[in-house]
Amino acid sequence: MSAVVEAPIVQARGVVKDFAAGDESLRVLHGIDLDVRAGELMLVVGPSGCGKTTLISILAGILSATEGEVRVGGRALGGLSARKLAAFRRETVGFIFQQYNLLPSLTAAENAAVPLVARGERLGAAEKKARLVLERLGMGPHAGKQPRQLSGGQMQRVAIARALVHDPAFIVCDEPTAALDAASGRAAMELLRDAARDPHRAVVVVTHDPRIYGFADRLAEMEDGRVTRVLDEPAAIRALSH
Ligand SMILES: Nc1ncnc2c1ncn2[C@@H]1O[C@H](COP(=O)(O)OP(=O)(O)OP(=O)(O)O)[C@@H](O)[C@H]1O
Ligand SMILES: [Mg+2]
Numbered sequence: 001m002s003a004v005v006e007a008p009i010v011q012a013r014g015v016v017k018d019f020a021a022g023d024e025s026l027r028v029l030h031g032i033d034l035d036v037r038a039g040e041l042m043l044v045v046g047p048s049g050c051g052k053t054t055l056i057s058i059l060a061g062i063l064s065a066t067e068g069e070v071r072v073g074g075r076a077l078g079g080l081s082a083r084k085l086a087a088f089r090r091e092t093v094g095f096i097f098q099q100y101n102l103l104p105s106l107t108a109a110e111n112a113a114v115p116l117v118a119r120g121e122r123l124g125a126a127e128k129k130a131r132l133v134l135e136r137l138g139m140g141p142h143a144g145k146q147p148r149q150l151s152g153g154q155m156q157r158v159a160i161a162r163a164l165v166h167d168p169a170f171i172v173c174d175e176p177t178a179a180l181d182a183a184s185g186r187a188a189m190e191l192l193r194d195a196a197r198d199p200h201r202a203v204v205v206v207t208h209d210p211r212i213y214g215f216a217d218r219l220a221e222m223e224d225g226r227v228t229r230v231l232d233e234p235a236a237i238r239a240l241s242h
Pocket of ligand 1: 021
């Protein structure tokens with residue numbers, strides 16, 4: 001057994017977010033403390049509008065916090081210039097958005113290769129790596145197809161491949177199973193859970209779908225811009241889904 005306790009991959013402390021609303025400002029996050037550990041899959045759940053997307057966007061460096069601190073892999077995001085923040089997102093974060101955000105004119109393999117090309121790899125080499133990831137996800141036969149030729153579950157797997165291809169330390173997903181049938185949703189979650197098993201990676205998934213609660217190592221509940229509790233007992237997490 002190691003005596004070294006690894007620092008969490010993601011540490012949020014006192015995170016506040018205000019959005020401008022006309023002349024006023026609207027506080028949507030009220031001081032959030034949250035750790036996401038290496039090797040874990042954390043689910044974030046809560047009613048519509050409670051701040052889930054805002055929170056994961058801040059953790060991923062897409063939005064900045066109004067107050068508080070976010071550290072990812074030991075780096076404080078608040079101190080980074082726009083350029084360094086863009087580099088942080090490119091290298092450290094994999095995103096899966098609800099609408100997948102695939103580029104319609106690119107093939108599945110080209111879409112999945114985008115993070116590699118963005119960091120300067122040659123298209124041919126990047127596409128080859130992307131094809132390997134797609135094969136692992138059972139998408140080998142579809143690697144040359146464009147999104148419009150794919151089903152919802154297949155597009156979802158392309159989005160997952162794109163989030164994994166550059167081996168990021170932190171993967172964030174906003175409602176990855178929202179548009180999927182039960183079987184495709186489970187398959188997507190199995191892929192994400194496998195990705196989270198890497199001891200150098202953490203995965204955070206926002207969901208409304210109680211059918212996937214069982215995949216969580218921990219589950220954070222949010223309400224009105226606050227994390228109200230974090231469950232880590234499998235039985236307690238399962239009980240929520242009934
Ligand atoms: N860019 C913005 N400008 C102003 N208000 C915003 C902005 N983005 C989000 N909000 C508000 O912040 C609150 C939290 O929004 P958020 O999208 O984080 O909720 P959510 O928990 O992800 O909801 P859902 O489950 O419906 O996706 C909402 O009241 C929303 O209207
Ligand atoms: Mg949302």
